[in-house]
Amino acid sequence: MNAIEIKQLRKEYKDRVAVDDLTFNIKEGEFFALLGFNGAGKTTTIKMLTGLLKPTSGDALVFGKSIITDMNSIKEYINISPQETAIAPNLTVFENLVFIAEIYGFKKEIAKTKANLLLEQFKLTDRKNDKSKKLSGGLKRRLSIAMSLITNPKIIFLDEPTLGLDVRSRRELWHILNELKGNVTVILTTHYLDEVEALSDSIAIIDKGNLKAIGSLDELKKQSGLEKLEDIFLTLIESEEVLWRH
Missing domain, CATH: 1.10.8 (Helicase, Ruva Protein; domain 3)
Known part of the structure; x- marks a missing residue:
């Protein structure tokens, strides 16, 4: 079952498109990582999913309920741990x-x-x-x-949960977060690629509001022909290539 279904989600400002018709699903109980440089559209996407911003167009369903028409009831399912x-x-x-x-x-x-x-x-x-x-x-x-x-909550959004922590503190928090798997759907934003490798079931890479890739780490390796997440990430960001989960 999908916890979240994102359908052509878009956010426009006067001078730019922050999120460009995103479409992908997040499974219930999944530990899902959202990757991208600053300004890629991660935070805007999260704000729309949590009711802090209204989409310009498109929609997302949270356990079948629309963020456009049912946000009040969706808030019963979600919570967020901000930076x-x-x-x-x-x-x-x-x-x-x-x-x-x-x-x-x-x-x-x-x-x-x-x-x-x-x-x-x-x-x-x-x-x-x-x-x-x-x-x-x-x-x-x-x-x-x-x-x-x-x-x-059924879904928790973690925004850069280990930002600024030392190595030991990060690893201790990883261990605790790993124990959440299967009990709650976790959407993680982070700049630490080793954190994504350690925790995530699925990964979405976003650049300039566009979805560049989605899948498990093994799927991304297979689709890209590369072995390191850092190489996959940088190659996709620097090219026009797009990888999709089959």
């Missing part, structure tokens, strides 16, 4: 989770139960009572992603 975390620095780790759960309408006791489960899942239990401002960058990212999962 800039929304953590309250003077609240503890536990208080942040309870606070966000209560914002979404959960009663206090249920909010506490959900918070404790996420503390365990994201290996933050030993930091439960620490003020969030005292956390390292890696732990703040863990907390931010945990907060985005408090509603048990």
